[in-house]
Amino acid sequence: MEEMVLRTIEHYGYxxxxGTLVMGLIGLPVPDEFLLTFSGFLVSMGRMNWIVAVLVASAGSAxxxxVSFWIGHRFGLPLLENYGRKIHMTPERVMRVELWFTRFGRFAVPIGYFIPGVRHLxxxxxxxxxxSYRTFLLYASLGALxxxxxxxxxxVLVGHRWREVTLYLHKYMLAALVLLVLGAGVWWIVHRRSKIKAERE
Incomplete structure (x- = not known):
């Protein structure tokens, strides 16, 4: 499946x-991160434009x-319970994502893009x-971008090593995201304290 998707990207470009990102975000077994990093590799080879690739990928993802939003809105949980296994959405995965969604609320949508098995749900x-669809579209578009x-x-940065690096990132995605969020939080606190200190002086 992966090789077929990558060959399709190589031959038909944007x-x-x-199209593959639309299908992947609906829940079909498309290797999302691989096709994105592969597209970046094609950018590094001069076969794609970075800005166009990012915009096209963001639009396809959103x-x-x-589509998934309106399926959930229209048909609800019974559809997922009856047909979820056909697209690898097991009850265990559904329960895990439901807990994730309850815990993080609106931020679950943009953050969920970076967590394999979560973004599809x-x-x-x-x-x-x-x-409201307007609220959803805002968060979904920011996450997609x-x-x-x-x-x-x-x-683009890793070039020919795109497959190796993507495998590594896919394996440690959640840990990397947690560290990134913690790092951003520490930076914000330090920056805020420095600003307050400067204002007092």
Missing amino acids: FALF IGMT TAYFTGLSKW AWSTAFISIG
Whole structure:
């Protein structure tokens, strides 16, 4: 499946990138991160444009998430319980994502892009929770842009090592994200304290 998707991206470029991401974010078994980093590799080879690739990938991701949102909004949990196994959405995975969604709320949508097995379900649970579509689209679009930019840029930076690096990132994605969030929190606290100290002097 992976090789077929990558060959499709290589031959049909942006159209294939858009279409495969739509299918992947709906929940079909598409190797999302691999096709993004591979697209970045094609950018490094001069076969794609970075800005166009990021915009196309972001649009495809957001539209795929939108489809999942409306499925959840319209059909609810019974559809997922009856047909989820056919697209590898086991009851255990559904329960894990439901807990994730409850804990992180709106931020589960943009953060969920970076967690394999979570991003495919966050939009569904958002629709199930009856969010307004405007609110959902804002968070989904921000997440799609951040996710697409990150992985396409990684592909550009690592070049021929894109597959090896993506495997490593996929394995340790959650740990890396936790460290990133903690690091950002520490930076914000230090920056805030420095600013307050400067204002007092």
